[in-house]
Amino acid sequence: MKMYNKLNRLLIVFALLFFTCENEETLIITEPDAAFLLQEPGISNINLNFGLDTNPAFTISWNDEVTGSSSYDIEMSLTETFDAPVILGNSTGSSFSINTMDLNMAINSANPEIFSEVPIYVRVDAGDAQSNAVIFFVNAYPLDPAMITNPSQNDVFVLDIASQDLVVFTLSWEDPALTTSDNVDYSVEAALAGTDFATVIPVGVGSNINSLDVTHSDLNGVALGLGIAPETAADMEVRLKTLTTNSSGNTYERISDPVTINVTPYNVAFPYIYLVGASTAAGWSNNNNNPVVFRSQNTPNSYEFTGYFQPGGFKILESPGSWQPQWGTNDGSTLGVNPGGGSDPGIFDVPTAGYYTMSIPSLTPGANYTIEAFDASAAPTYNSIGLIGQAIGGWGDGDEIELIQRDPVNNPHLWYASNVSFTNGEEFLIRPNDDWNNGVWRYTGSQELFGQANLAGSGNNFPFSAPSGNYDVWFNDLDGSYVIIPN
Structure with missing residues (x-):
């Protein structure tokens, strides 16, 4: 019995040895084929922040066991077939980095239809050989300004007081920034033709829109504010200023090409306006012989006051004894108004006591104003x-x-x-x-x-x-x- 067990064990060992030897004879160890391989990146979604334009957007690396090249071009395309490739740069090593600004410029040059989650394909070119392509999804931002599509160049508008509340034209524009997730604020500005927008009057504002209705009254106020005489035709230029704000709070500005239009305004009476507030002689009484703000004899809707102000701030009223219409500011640089029934704007601030000149080029909501120190030390003081x-x-x-x-x-x-x-x-x-x-x-x-x-x-x-x-x-x-x- 013992002999039988020993014999079985020997047979099993022999069989295992035979099987092992047979497999060793058929085992073939091979090396992988040489390759020119662009490695898959660790990230595929990229958000380009225009506030950090020198920060790296991405870094790629590759292994080249094929070409023996010492110089590589890095290509980008909006299509997987690389129909219109854009060169991102060159590398003499096996890696490449590109910053936010350069990548954004490259994407813009490829003319994408949208700027949110743009798919871009990237590969490495070594002469006649190309690596595989990798894909990124990029939130880019447009560099070109918005383009005004209406009104057209040299359109003519004769304004009519009987139609003052009717729309004289709808200002329209195209802006690729509206395809992004950023907030886009628009300011429509006008200036006399040929002045290079040295003095601008606001036409209107809006956010995340592509059109703005302009009434006869709106355009009339702008024309008169620019100094165009009533019943007189004159050319003005209209442009679009765009301020884009991303999720990080960074902003950048673009300005459209201007469009020239010819406008004939109608005559209208502008209000007398008066100072009220702690900075003024009237204090916060709205019917205390409130000092007047003087009108310009050359520009009907322009006002200016040079005089002494105390700290504490002030506002402007149109009717002594009434708190509305009331003018002030909500941002420290542009005019705000409560014509009645709305919210009152904030005060115009005066930092320290002294003489100042307040200039209002146009008494229009959203128009700029200035308050600048005035040197009255050499001014004579009259007895009467x-x-x-x-x-x-x-x-x-x-x-x-x-x-x-x-x-x-x-x-x-x-x-x-x-x-x-x-x-x-x-x-x-x-x-x-x-x-x-x-x-x-x-x-x-x-x-x-x-x-x-x-x-x-x-x-x-x-x-x-x-x-x-x-x-x-x-x-x-x-x-x-x-x-x-x-x-």
Whole structure:
């Protein structure tokens, strides 16, 4: 029995040895074929941040056991078949990196239809040999500005006050940025043709849109704000300013090519406006002989005030005794308004006490304004200033109507008179110190009851061509600004 068991074990061992030897004879060990292989990247989704344009967008590497090349071109295409490849760069090694800006420029040059999750194929070229391709999905951003598609170049618009609330045209544009997930803010601006947008007036604003309705009233205010005379045709240019903001809070701006249009505005009366607030002589009372903001005699919708301001801020009112319409700012650089029934804007800020000039090129929501320091140290201080002439009763010293300093302690340069009786068809002058010897403020050609007088020894008298009646008068001896307001 023991002999039988030993024999079985020997047979099993022999069989195993025979089987092993047979497999060793048939086992063939081979090496992989030589390859030119671009390695699959660790990431496939790339978000290009225009706020970090020098950061690397991606890095690729490859093994080349075939070509023996020492120089490689890295190609990109929007199609898997590489119908129109774009060269991303060159490498003399076995890896390649590209930054955000360069990759974005390459994608833009390939003219993608969209800029969100653009599929790009990348491969390495070594002369006649190409590696395999890898794919990235890229959130890119457009470099070209939006393109205005309406109105067309040299379109003509004759504005009509009877149609003031009707749309005169819909400004439309094409912008590839609308295919991204970023927020896109648009500002439509206008300027006189040929001025290179040195002075701009806003037409309207919007976010993530591709059109904006412009009414007769909107365009009329813009035209007058640019200084185009009523009932006079003139060319203006319209452009689109685009501000894109990504999820990281980074922004970049693009500006479209302008379109020239011809506009004929209609005549309209713009409001008198007044200061209110802690920075002003009136304080926060809306009916306290609030100082007026002077009108430009050359641009009907333009206003300016030079004078002394305290800290604490201020706003602008159109009707003394009423809080609306109320003008202010919500961003520290552009005008905001509550015409009534809405939310009041924030204050205009004055950092420290002193003399400032506030300039409003156009009293239009969204228009820019400036508040700049003014040096009044060399300005003369007058003992008195008065109106004299047949328009207010006569040319004798006893006929002169004395103006009153609104704030003699802080601002002795701002003067006013209430309920002055003017006579149509007569003339007057503004005289300092009850004296003819040192010049008077004279007429400079304004066709309205406001403008900027000239301090001179000779010149024209002010003609009074408005209806006879009582008027309030404001005068600023710092710059000669005056306004005559009917009661």
